[in-house]
Amino acid sequence: MIAPMLVFALMIGIWLAISYVLLEPRRRFLMPPPQDVVHVGLLDPRNFSEILVALWSTTQVAIVGLAVAIAVGTLVPVAMIQARWIEWSIYPWAVVLQTIPILAIVPLIGFWFQFGFSSRVLVCVLISLFPIITNTLFGLKSSDQAHHDLFTLQRASRIQRLLKLQLPGALPAIMSGWRIAAGLSVVGAIVGDFFFRQGDPGIGRLIDDYRARLQSEQLFAAVALSSLLGLVVFWGFGLLGTLLVGSWHESHRTTE
């Protein structure tokens, strides 16, 4: 606990040094000192609530996007393990989905789905889907052969095999997929904000506006709060994983 705090103090020190030593007052807006960021960005109720409202809008996009990605990203691998040919026909396209440069197709998404909420959600889904698919598929396929034999001997149905063997066994892998995807969905939502500017402004758009208006104290505060959102999401999904599989799987044992 002490070491990270020391690093934090060191970083603040470097920050202060850059603001006051390296930058002359005229260019100090490039790196406003931390106390100004706190004072203007966080303690001024008007600025702070503006950031929070935008952050909430982005969070909503991320939640909806992640929910869609989780639904699709769970159903697709479940379909894939039903037959080899399904896996072979779908998996290459999942890889293609991953390799599409999202920024390159953003204009197309705008054409097709307008420049509002649904496009932002779509960017989120596209960015966070692949890790869910690969982790879930890996988890579903990693059940022991001996366990499969046991289920075969008892003439278990496909659905019993799925619900009582494959899905519970895949849960640790599924959880790490969700965790990665949750972080990505926040990134996706912010990227979406930048490009799709209709509807409630999200944090991405606000950050862009602050940049344009050289309001660097607010800009820094907004960036810090977005990072905090990513951190909370990552931590929240870690906690969810511990709750779901901590009782039996090594990957989620509490190691505090």
Next chain:
Amino acid sequence: MYPLRVLGRPAVPSTPDQNGQRSNPPATSGIALGFERVTKVFPDGTRAVDGVTFQVRSGEMVAIVGPSGCGKSTLLRLASRLTAPSSGEIRIGDGNLGYVFQDPTLLPWRTVQRNVELLAELAGVSAAERTQRAAQAIILTGLSGFERHRPRALSGGMRMRVSLARALTMRPRIFLFDEPFGALDEITRERLNAELLGLFEREGFAGLFVTHSVNEAAYLASRVLVMSPRPGHIVAEIPIPFAYPRAPELRFAAEFASVAGQISASLREKPR
């Protein structure tokens, strides 16, 4: 002394014990499992089992010993229809089949209680009924007090007990054992051997027990089949002339040593 009667014929349990505990007395004349010139060739051309013929009568415990890789496990996979034979015929009697694997194959996310219930759950047995069956199996296998433990909190021997209890809930008429105690230390192994015999005497199922331990085979079975190295076939059949119930001390009797020596000798014979 210990209760040891040397008989001239294989000891097949045929009568319920004095307490009348055996719920389903086996029909001694019935065949629980029959192999007729069974051959298994794997897709890669490996001839794992070659023309194997034998029978297990109802309520009889038969052991198969052989060197590693002689196709012993394949015999069990064939018997349970996990694998189809390349040629030959396999007949299996009525009633459920129990299979105890080399590994306990427990589901790590389930507690002992829920692991024991698994097979009944898959078979669609009602919740009340399977709880009751599991409770019974847990008592029989000495797992009382461990119902809420997860497998990783148990020792190897305890995990095997759970595996055994799980199979017992289906009240199998024939049990296939694939070296279930092979990974355990000797003390645990001998203890589980004795407990397994107790279950066998009480429940009256038939058993086919695959092992590479001569002592284990001679202690448990009323007949021992000896298999050759691959391609596996049966080179000898040795009756074990000790009546059940068998006391653990039987292992130290001179007659036991002589039977075990006989099995070892046929294991060493050069394949023809």
